[in-house]
Amino acid sequence: MPLGVPIPVKEVKRYWGYYGPIEHPEADTFIAEAIAALEKESDPHHVYKTFPIEVEGNAVRIEGITLESANLAKNLKGCTKAILFAATIGPACDRLVKRANLKSYTLMSCYQAAGAAAIEAYCDQLNGKVEEEAKAEGLYPRPRFSPGYGDLAIENQKTWFELLNITKNTGITLTDSYLMVPTKSVTAIIGLSPVNTPCIRQGCENCNMSSTCEYSRERN
Numbered sequence: 001m002p003l004g005v006p007i008p009v010k011e012v013k014r015y016w017g018y019y020g021p022i023e024h025p026e027a028d029t030f031i032a033e034a035i036a037a038l039e040k041e042s043d044p045h046h047v048y049k050t051f052p053i054e055v056e057g058n059a060v061r062i063e064g065i066t067l068e069s070a071n072l073a074k075n076l077k078g079c080t081k082a083i084l085f086a087a088t089i090g091p092a093c094d095r096l097v098k099r100a101n102l103k104s105y106t107l108m109s110c111y112q113a114a115g116a117a118a119i120e121a122y123c124d125q126l127n128g129k130v131e132e133e134a135k136a137e138g139l140y141p142r143p144r145f146s147p148g149y150g151d152l153a154i155e156n157q158k159t160w161f162e163l164l165n166i167t168k169n170t171g172i173t174l175t176d177s178y179l180m181v182p183t184k185s186v187t188a189i190i191g192l193s194p195v196n197t198p199c200i201r202q203g204c205e206n207c208n209m210s211s212t213c214e215y216s217r218e219r220n
Helices: 009-016 027-041 070-076 092-101 105-136 154-164 166-170
Strands: 045-056 059-062 065-068 081-088 185-193
Touching: 009 027, 009 105, 027 092, 027 105, 045 070, 045 105, 045 154, 045 166, 059 070, 065 154, 070 185, 081 105, 081 154, 081 166, 092 105, 105 185, 154 166
Parallel strands: none
Antiparallel strands: 045 059, 045 081, 059 065, 081 185
């Protein structure tokens, strides 16, 4: 089925590493081609579930599993529940990237950028849905946080796979190095607090590499 959410051109350019006019003569054509193909050929799937959590020091406990991360504990401080989710836009992007590479490295890298923008757009839409459900229960969501971000080790991916049965529910598999296949897939946690506290800044806005990272929104 199609992606079901538009892919922002601005985000494709950001992931492609451009923050001003693109000098490549076919850039606009490549971007339009990549967006059209991904919006049409993607096969998105997701799964999410709410769990009670406990936060103590730098430890976050979920279903008897302890996640050690000062960054995550700070994000979830005051939360009593959390939503774990996984999402993918399916294998089409990986297939399209390989096909594009036979024509041009530049076109291939554009498809990679469009795929990154596509999964983020899909996650943003999903994020909005689960936040509305939480607010209807009187709970206030925190920004989503993923394994591999900050000091939350990428090895924690296996916790998401265990608790959500991700492979069965979405088709995403996990490699021995804890990377997901299809590559344009995301796992994350969204804390839920009974108190409406100021939003803790995350992502580019709170990263000490934002001034040098080629993908940073802060440079755009």
